[in-house]
Amino acid sequence: MDAVSPHGPSPVVSAMVLCDLAITEQGTNKKTLVGIFQRVNAQVFPVPQRMFLYMQMTDAQGTYIFRIEVVDIDRDNILGTVTSNPIEVPNRLEPFDFVFPIGMIIPAAGLYEFRLYANEAYLSSISFTAQGANP
Amino acid sequence: MSEGLELEQVQISQTGERRTPDPDTDRLILYRGTHAPPTSVDVHRENLPTGATPESLLLGNLNHPHLRLREPINVLITREDSLLIASIPDIDEFGYGPHLTAAVEDLRQTLIELFQTLKAEQSRLGPDMRQLWDRLQHLIEER
Numbered sequence: 274m275d276a277v278s279p280h281g282p283s284p285v286v287s288a289m290v291l292c293d294l295a296i297t298e299q300g301t302n303k304k305t306l307v308g309i310f311q312r313v314n315a316q317v318f319p320v321p322q323r324m325f326l327y328m329q330m331t332d333a334q335g336t337y338i339f340r341i342e343v344v345d346i347d348r349d350n351i352l353g354t355v356t357s358n359p360i361e362v363p364n365r366l367e368p369f370d371f372v373f374p375i376g377m378i379i380p381a382a383g384l385y386e387f388r389l390y391a392n393e394a395y396l397s398s399i400s401f402t403a404q405g406a407n408p
Numbered sequence: 409m410s411e412g413l414e415l416e417q418v419q420i421s422q423t424g425e426r427r428t429p430d431p432d433t434d435r436l437i438l439y440r441g442t443h444a445p446p447t448s449v450d451v452h453r454e455n456l457p458t459g460a461t462p463e464s465l466l467l468g469n470l471n472h473p474h475l476r477l478r479e480p481i482n483v484l485i486t487r488e489d490s491l492l493i494a495s496i497p498d499i500d501e502f503g504y505g506p507h508l509t510a511a512v513e514d515l516r517q518t519l520i521e522l523f524q525t526l527k528a529e530q531s532r533l534g535p536d537m538r539q540l541w542d543r544l545q546h547l548i549e550e551r
Contacts, residue, residue: 283468283480293426310424322426332476344460346507351460386509394468394480398509 281335286389286397287368288329295325295372304372313403319380326373326387326399333391334365340390341373346400347383379403461485461492461508470516470548475523478549483515499543523548 293308306327313322326341339357344350355373362369379385386400466480485508486493494511495502501522503515526533526541533541 283477285469285471285476308424308426310426312425314425342460346460349460349507384507386507388509391468394466395512396468397471400509 280392281333281337281362282365283394283396284330284333284337284362284391286328286330288327288370289387289389289397289399290327291387291399291401292325292327295327295374297372304370311401313379313401314406315379315382315403316406318382318403318405319378320403321376321378323374323376326375327370328373328389329368329370330396331368332365333362333369336361337391338393339371340393341375342386342388342390343375343377344386344388345380345383346386348381352377352380352385461487465494465508465512467512467515470520472516472520474551475520475548476551478547481547483512485511499540499547519544519548 290306290309292306292310294306296305296307297303298305304327306325310324313320337357337360339360341355343352343354345352355375375387382403382405384400384402386398388398389396462485465483465485467477467483468480469477481496484495484497486495488504491504491506492508492511493502493504494508494515496515496519501515501518503511503513503518505511505514522540523544526537526544529537530541
């Protein structure tokens with residue numbers, strides 16, 4: 274049996290941002306997000322991409338396992354999932370944030386989405402559009 | 409010289425677009441969390457469901473500043489032509505959209521508007537609406 278079982282109220286997502294680079298300042302843990310985007314323009318597909326997913330949440334207290342699904346909306350296909358180890362959040366009133374560096378292959382032009390779950394409950398999502406070269 | 413703050417006019421622009429792909433990544437990689445304490449993560453790419461639209465979904469929150477779910481709600485997901493329907497049979501409410509997230513967001517808005525309407529009109533509710541209001545209060549609470 275697991276020593277830690279996930280429990281606690283579902284957090285509220287106050288920010289979910291895709292960007293080229295996220296920098297965390299050592300000591301203060303402050304985040305700097307560089308190159309926020311919602312579209313990827315590529316000459317050819319499939320195309321590998323590296324990006325950062327920033328998330329800020331609040332109203333959480335307890336133990337959480339977060340899961341991110343990377344979804345190809347147009348083809349209704351899950352490209353991959355990322356699951357965290359159990360995370361302890363002590364204070365419901367204090368916001369907390371994460372930065373996930375993510376590398377993925379975008380198979381084709383279309384709409385893509387990152388879906389965020391906490392303890393298997395759906396919380397929020399952010400999408401981006403991949404498009405081909407200008408006609 | 410003015411002692412007040414002077415704010416520049418806000419410039420509104422289109423959302424950002426990436427034009428240069430990174431060629432060095434070929435699969436889903438997660439390095440580390442930057443939340444303190446650092447979190448380690450596992451990457452799972454096996455045993456994934458074939459489709460990205462489940463038959464049901466556990467809805468964790470309403471993403472509303474004043475309302476929240478008491479417990480995650482089980483939401484049924486069905487497809488009707490090109491639309492997805494996200495429904496809660498217990499209270500006979502639903503939302504719809506072209507994909508899962510849109511349908512769930514529509515359901516959230518439906519629940520929020522229903523809660524606010526019934527709360528405002530609660531002194532004038534008939535028996536059916538009173539019953540619905542009671543059930544809704546078991547699902548949703550004010551912060």
